[in-house]
Amino acid sequence: MMPLPSSDASSDNATPVYLLPGWLDSDPDHWQSRWERQLGHVRIEQSDWEWPRRGDWMARLDEVLVADPRLEQTPAVLVAHSLGCQLVAAWAAHSQHTGRVRAALLVAPPDTEREDMPPQLHNWRPIRRLRLPFPAIAVVSSDDPFCAQERASQMAADWGARLVLAGPRGHLNTASGLDDWPEGQALLATLCSEAR
Template identity: 70%
Template sequence: MTTPPSTSLPASRLSVFRVLLLPGWLDSDAAHWQSRWERLHGDHRVTQDDWQWPKRGDWMARLEDVLLQDDTPAVLVAHSLGCQLVAAWAAHSRHTARVAAALLVAPPDVEREDMPPQLAPWRPIVRARLPFPSTAVVSRDDPYCAPERAAEMAVQWGCELVSVGDRGHLNGESGLGDWPEGRALLDALLART
């Protein structure tokens, strides 16, 4: 497990990629760092037809469609259920070469008994190793995933694991603002590609 980096690559390095934001269940609200990144950096949000009752196959198909629209290498920046989307899509797609890297933030443990019934289609968790460089960013007090389970998923997916301490679900309620530390983690990940 590593700690977050404090430096950032030049913007030109990131500009050669298409940054696709993959929100979790119910989408990311205006205070969420993903929404802020969309406004600040021009990242592209992958929208889903049904945020309330997410179906794994439908979400995978939508991600595939977006990736096939442009030949520019993509970087996936996922939050919560979006992390499970990356794992499920990568295990089934023939187009994983279109993805240069993935930043997976706050992956939820959808196999827990107390998860909402809307997330049942996401069981079991896809545990295959990701075919591209990836970093999993976790919080020690995430209400949707115990640190041990987050670490287990990161190992199975082949991710570098970064703990950011006690920051909740790393969402709009976590007080991250524009989350420059997250952008630095993205830059560090891209430096490995």
Template identity: 65%
Template sequence: MSHVPRVLILPGWQNSGPEHWQSRWEALYGDERVEQDDWQHPRRGDWMARLEEVLLADERPALLVAHSLGCHLVAGWAEHSQHTGRVQGALLVAPPDCEREDFPPQLHNWRQVRRGRLPFPSLAVLATDDPYGSLERGTELAQQWGSDLVIAGARGHLNAASGLGDWPEGRALLDQLSRST
């Protein structure tokens, strides 16, 4: 079994468009996106089953690179899967506050947040001005998940609108996480 991990990209609600750093990482580094059947009306169970399927389809260990709702996918999957040992680590970028009053109704089955400690190393990256979750809530989640925390400054939702381009700082964090496992 190869010990070089593959990188699995876990976009959030509505997927990551061509200018999003996750899409750029696919093109630059050959990372693999976990494609979901329904990006508009995501069902947690369906997304978790798809992640499990992709992880089991290849015996190599994986690094998970999650953005937004993808962070909650990692937490939910880790709580239920018997295969968490296949994951070497997770980069959790801009987890939204799923318990907010103005959380989109089509995401209703994500409102119950999974708060258990992740069984693998993780690094949460938060902005100070994320419109989908306060720094306080993000920090609380990171602590509950047992994630190390990186504050990225005033960068919005750390998505394409944040103007991150290829986001080399994020890739350096993933490399750091990979070396620490």
């Protein structure tokens, strides 16, 4: 387990970074939206944010990564929040193009197997738990309303991701008051520098 950094480091500008929002997309004040505006990272748009189909989201991620010629020389880093984390796990378990990704930052993975998950997310069961074929860091909150810390920690272990405990920060979203989330930017910079 690694500590949550306090550095203001930013990611390497040469590394393509793709943002994978969760269910209902990331609102304008979400740290992912701020990174998109301020740092030029690219959000992968899904055709249906309200009723997300796992297969459709996986196909879209594959489509975007295959279409980016930069990734033949410099693989991307994926920055996922919430359901985006489950997308990374499911995609990596099935895609033939995982070589186009060098690492992933997985923030607040939800427990889609919980009984109280809304029906829109039922097709995200079972959770894919295969070890990821690239380095990953999973950031987990101790009071995430969508996943118990123990469950999130086990997912991180199954995926082979280094675990970062963020403390009681809710779902690590806009309501958590992260603003630009410099600690997350430092984790992203760590991934970009280590996974070369």
